[in-house]
Amino acid sequence: MGSVTTPRLITADDLSLRPPLDDDTQLVAELMGVPITAERPAQIVRMWREHWDEHGYGTWIITDAAGRRLGFVGLRTHPDFIRVTIRVTEGEGGDDLATRALRLVVAHALEWLPDLPLRIRIAPDDVATRLVAQAAGMAHAPDLDHTVDGDEWQVLELPYVRIADRVPARAREAMLAMWVEVNDSGGAVGFAPGAGQDDVAEVLDGYIARLAEGRTVCVALNSPLGELLGFGFVARSTGATVAHTANLERIMTDPARRGTNHGALLVAGLHRAAREMGVELVTLDYRGGTGLGEFYTRYGYTEVGRIPGGVRVAPGDDRDGVIMARSL
Numbered sequence: 001m002g003s004v005t006t007p008r009l010i011t012a013d014d015l016s017l018r019p020p021l022d023d024d025t026q027l028v029a030e031l032m033g034v035p036i037t038a039e040r041p042a043q044i045v046r047m048w049r050e051h052w053d054e055h056g057y058g059t060w061i062i063t064d065a066a067g068r069r070l071g072f073v074g075l076r077t078h079p080d081f082i083r084v085t086i087r088v089t090e091g092e093g094g095d096d097l098a099t100r101a102l103r104l105v106v107a108h109a110l111e112w113l114p115d116l117p118l119r120i121r122i123a124p125d126d127v128a129t130r131l132v133a134q135a136a137g138m139a140h141a142p143d144l145d146h147t148v149d150g151d152e153w154q155v156l157e158l159p160y161v162r163i164a165d166r167v168p169a170r171a172r173e174a175m176l177a178m179w180v181e182v183n184d185s186g187g188a189v190g191f192a193p194g195a196g197q198d199d200v201a202e203v204l205d206g207y208i209a210r211l212a213e214g215r216t217v218c219v220a221l222n223s224p225l226g227e228l229l230g231f232g233f234v235a236r237s238t239g240a241t242v243a244h245t246a247n248l249e250r251i252m253t254d255p256a257r258r259g260t261n262h263g264a265l266l267v268a269g270l271h272r273a274a275r276e277m278g279v280e281l282v283t284l285d286y287r288g289g290t291g292l293g294e295f296y297t298r299y300g301y302t303e304v305g306r307i308p309g310g311v312r313v314a315p316g317d318d319r320d321g322v323i324m325a326r327s328l
């Protein structure tokens with residue numbers, strides 16, 4: 001098994017995130033609206049760098065394609081959770097930038113960082129930050145709301161990933177219901193719309209039976225309140241020559257909550273699970289004509305094969321079966 005180190009950079013098409021440098025003091029001073037000569041900005045950057053040295057993660061500086069500094073997403077360790085903060089420079093599109101940056105950081109955290117709850121606290125009237133956090137998949141956890149020195153805080157928490165080698169009856173029920181709904185809403189997970197619950201149950205139970213053999217694991221994405229938000233399976237290949245590879249299967253999220261980063265979080269959880277199994281290369285396949293190639297390309301996948309007409313969705317509706325792969 002190759003040795004894997006947690007990446008320090010997070011990159012996407014149009015922005016990247018990197019650990020702080022001493023000269024980021026300028027950015028902090030600007031965000032705080034104080035002169036660069038003030039003590040506090042330099043102190044903050046020093047604290048950020050110490051956190052990175054100690055924990056191997058911390059505050060990321062957001063930069064655009066031209067290298068301009070646009071703000072930061074901070075992660076700070078606490079005894080039983082990781083606190084998220086976010087600030088971006090004033091300007092048009094600031095909320096959109098904050099959303100994209102936060103989406104990337106929380107998915108990175110789910111895939112790579114210690115398995116602790118990720119929380120952000122927000123003043124009740126800070127609607128902009130709340131929307132950014134929700135768009136990244138975070139949800140209000142009212143039990144965690146609190147007051148500090150007379151200031152009220154609401155706490156939002158990121159969904160968590162459960163990597164399981166067994167599926168309790170209640171979880172099976174939720175998975176079955178979601179799978180049927182996903183089919184009916186046109187999702188491409190092995191069935192056509194209207195597939196019967198019994199047919200879906202048979203395939204689901206096949207997976208559940210295979211979990212006991214030890215080569216397949218179930219990865220579920222759950223809300224802070226424990227509701228099922230999505231799931232998928234990591235199926236490790238059989239045979240000595242391919243034991244370092246696995247196929248990701250039946251990846252699906254709750255159709256009622258699409259577009260809130262759950263797909264990205266689920267893929268991150270699947271990668272984490274595969275890596276924990278010692279897998280170094282993952283493949284998956286999708287039904288052509290669904291646009292899913294673009295979705296997976298974002299997460300580092302490349303098309304490696306295509307079977308023209310390999311998927312019959314309905315008589316007269318044949319699609320390509322497309323295979324994608326990436327190393328972990």
Ligand SMILES: CC(C)(COP(=O)(O)OP(=O)(O)OC[C@H]1O[C@@H](n2cnc3c(N)ncnc32)[C@H](O)[C@@H]1OP(=O)(O)O)[C@@H](O)C(=O)NCCC(=O)NCCS
Binds near residue numbers: 186263265
């Ligand atoms: C694919 C799937 C897991 C993504 O989940 P999600 O909860 O929508 O994921 P996210 O919110 O993280 O990502 C949404 C982004 O992916 C894009 N995306 C999602 N599904 C897409 C699709 N079928 N085609 C093209 N883009 C898609 C969205 O446009 C969105 O992009 P944006 O952020 O720029 O607006 C979900 O759509 C799903 O369950 N689909 C049905 C089942 C399925 O087809 N699974 C794939 C089996 S290989």
